[in-house]
Every structure is written in C-alpha cells, then in structure tokens.
Amino acid sequence: MAKAAILETPGEGLVIGEVEYSDPAPHEVLIDTKACGLCHSDLHFIDGAYPHALPAVPGHEAAGIVRAVGSEVRTVKPGDHVVSCLSAFCGTCEFCVTGRMALCLGGATRRGKGDAPRMTRADGSPLAQMLNLSALSEQMLIHENACVAIDKDMPLDRAAVIGCAVTTGAGTIFNACNVTPGETVLVVGCGGVGLATINAAKIAGAGKVIAADPLPEKRALAATLGATHTVDAMADDAVKQIMEISGGGVDWGIEAVGRQASADLAVASLRRGGTAVILGMMPLDCKVGLGAMDLLGGKKLMGAIMGMNHFPVDLPRLVDFYMRGLLDLDTIIAERISLDDVNAGFDKMRAGSHARSVVMFD
Known part of the structure; x- marks a missing residue:
C-alpha cells in the first residue's frame, strides 16, 4: 500500500x-x-x-x-x-x-x-x-x-x-525554437515553466530576454534566472515597453501561463518574421490568432507541447x-x-x- x-x-x-x-x-x-x-x-x-x-x-x-x-x-x-x-x-x-x-x-x-x-x-x-x-x-x-x-x-x-517545468521551458528554447545566439526572447508568465524558459534562453545565448509578469516578486525571480529586462504584463503600455526594449519586436514571444491575455501579449510583441509559442494550457474555449498584417509580415504561431x-x-x-x-x-x-x-x-x-x-x- x-x-x-x-x-x-x-x-x-x-x-x-x-x-x-x-x-x-x-x-x-x-x-x-x-x-x-x-x-x-x-x-x-x-x-x-x-x-x-x-x-x-x-x-x-x-x-x-x-x-x-x-x-x-x-x-x-x-x-x-x-x-x-x-x-x-x-x-x-x-x-x-x-x-x-x-x-x-x-x-x-x-x-x-x-x-x-x-x-x-x-x-x-x-x-x-x-x-x-x-x-x-x-x-x-x-x-x-x-x-x-x-x-x-x-x-x-x-x-x-x-520532469515538466524545465523540460517544457528549456525544451521550447532548445528544441521547438532552436534559439540562435543574439535573438530576442519574450517570456510571458514567470511561474515554474516561464522561469525555466528564461534560464534556458540565457544558456542559449539570447541577446535580450524580456520577462513579463504582473507580480514584482515573479519579475525579481526572472531577473535572477537571466532576464535582461522585466515588464509588468498588466501595464497599459506593456506592448510599447517591449517594442522599445527589443528595438521593434521580439523574435520569440513565449506564453508560459495559459491565459488569453498573455497569449495576446506574446503575439502583439512580435517583430516581422517573429514567432509566438503557446506553452500554457489555456481555457478550452480560448483562441489565439494572427491578423492579416501579421501574416503579411511573416509572423508565425505555434504550440510546443512539453517543449x-x-x-x-x-x-x-x-x-x-x-x-x-x-x-x-x-x-x-x-x-x-x-x-x-x-x-x-x-x-x-x-x-x-x-x-x-x-x-x-x-
């Protein structure tokens, strides 16, 4: 027993x-x-x-x-x-x-x-x-x-x-995204998966690693694990801040919490040719999308189950x-x-x- x-x-x-x-x-x-x-x-x-x-x-x-x-x-x-x-x-x-x-x-x-x-x-x-x-x-x-x-x-x-958090976060960086040194990575949500993603982005040599989370204590953890910049995900100008930090948008926008708003933030923060990656288990009625101009700009959207x-x-x-x-x-x-x-x-x-x-x- x-x-x-x-x-x-x-x-x-x-x-x-x-x-x-x-x-x-x-x-x-x-x-x-x-x-x-x-x-x-x-x-x-x-x-x-x-x-x-x-x-x-x-x-x-x-x-x-x-x-x-x-x-x-x-x-x-x-x-x-x-x-x-x-x-x-x-x-x-x-x-x-x-x-x-x-x-x-x-x-x-x-x-x-x-x-x-x-x-x-x-x-x-x-x-x-x-x-x-x-x-x-x-x-x-x-x-x-x-x-x-x-x-x-x-x-x-x-x-x-x-077994889960780090495999998902690090796997996303190393396997799903194959991040190239110097690329810019945004991670939305700094729980276990998000923190592991940030840590792996640092290991992979990402140029800027931007952590977005509404809680200051989570943003502090993200900085400890390798985030070069942090943003309040709930701020009215969160997208503007990310665009300024990244010089026009991120190469990889990684959603690591499973909320509609965080997925939308990841998509909105992409540069031309950038990719949004959804890791979180979102509510079953949620949808994430790219607009016509996003598609004309070569932006992409993907899931990455377990990294x-x-x-x-x-x-x-x-x-x-x-x-x-x-x-x-x-x-x-x-x-x-x-x-x-x-x-x-x-x-x-x-x-x-x-x-x-x-x-x-x-």
Whole structure:
C-alpha cells in the first residue's frame, strides 16, 4: 500500500488515501517516488477546467528510485534514480519515428481496457492514472518509456522539476525554437515553466530576454534566472515597453501561463518574421490568432507541447547543466512540503505569488 493524493470531485481539493499497485507488466517500472512538483497543469484537472476520468491521482513532475521492473525492461534497473515524464512515447508511431516524440499519443504505453488496472484503492476499486504517471503518490507504476535514469549525485527534489517545468521551458528554447545566439526572447508568465524558459534562453545565448509578469516578486525571480529586462504584463503600455526594449519586436514571444491575455501579449510583441509559442494550457474555449498584417509580415504561431522534448536525451543533459552550474533549479523551488500539505500548496499556486512547491516523500 502507498499513500496518495486522490482527486474525487473537481473543485473540492485532493483526498489523501491508500493506493495499491499491481506487479509490473513486462514493460513497466515500479518507482518509489521521492519528490513531486506541483504544476499548474494539475490544477486544471483539480479545479475542473479540463475533464478527466475520476477518481484519479494527479501529479506528473517527479523523481524517484526504481524498486522493480518488468521482464522486458532494459532501460532502467532497480536502484536507478529516475525522472519521469508525462510524454510517454511508444517508439513506433509516425511521430516517434520522425523525431517528434512529444506528439506521440502513447496508446501502447498504457494498459488495455481488458487488463487489470495499474492501481486500485484499498477496497479494490480502480483509480485512473493521470498523464501516464499519477506522481502524487509514494509510488508510481509506469511504462519504461515514461522515465529515464539520471546521475545519482543529482538531488531528487531538483530533478523532479526537470520532469515538466524545465523540460517544457528549456525544451521550447532548445528544441521547438532552436534559439540562435543574439535573438530576442519574450517570456510571458514567470511561474515554474516561464522561469525555466528564461534560464534556458540565457544558456542559449539570447541577446535580450524580456520577462513579463504582473507580480514584482515573479519579475525579481526572472531577473535572477537571466532576464535582461522585466515588464509588468498588466501595464497599459506593456506592448510599447517591449517594442522599445527589443528595438521593434521580439523574435520569440513565449506564453508560459495559459491565459488569453498573455497569449495576446506574446503575439502583439512580435517583430516581422517573429514567432509566438503557446506553452500554457489555456481555457478550452480560448483562441489565439494572427491578423492579416501579421501574416503579411511573416509572423508565425505555434504550440510546443512539453517543449517538443526528446526526454531520454534531454533530461540527462539538463541534469548535467545543473551539476555544472548552468541551470538554476534552486531558485525555481519556492518550498518543500509533505503530501499532507498538498492542498495548501495548490492554494498558494492559485494565489500566484511564488514559484514551484515540491512535495517530498520520505
């Protein structure tokens, strides 16, 4: 039995309960979870903005130690330290074989409808696994293509935030945008994903890195992580400020919070030929668009789910960046809490005033 945070009714928070895991299938890995970051994507399901089969265990930004593996697993072994990633990939579909692993729908990485569930409640009733992981639990039972082994010297609390926030933010800079040194990058929203994007833009050699956020404390964090300029995203003249700082608009306008206004700001701040990149999970009725003059100016708009990562390659590299002092994960983590305090952690996220909370498991 493992203790987990269970979502039973959207809008009513999480309930701490007991969960039982089945034995690993041939390609599955049982992990003792050591740390799990709280991500705004979880909040969309917890608050009911996005639908999901219930009851379910949320959480998808985690690190832990492998306890057991299935008979066919070759990529990790018991005792390995691993980071999990929600973009589990099958390895054989069109997206995987053309190098777009983050777009894989991952059907082959989940158990079939006729198979026993990976996890159940103490009374034997099934629990839905959220985003292939369900990491707000003392254990995870996942497909081997949803985790990767990392350097055992890497602190697992810092490793956890690489699993989503940093993979998304850094992946956007390195993979989706392939930022060229000297280009100008705007990041709208300075939560965990936005701060990681800013940090990666600095590593990539961006000329100017402009952070836009309504909260002064978030803008201060952005400056610590590499922003060369900061702007109040709610200011009436925010676009004018960005245009002046960038000398006519940015090459990359990256939306990292999931709000209509922030997406519109990213688009409005582009220079000719610039690209707006939407990372945040926006309300399902939102639309982002380019006008006729934008299109005549060669401007582009794209999504970049999970930073278009290649996580078996990217994650160990990001760990190495941290170990070498290039990647600042310490600033991204605002607090470390217990599983029992998970609802309070999400309340702080709703308030929006600080960066990542990380649940620590003994």
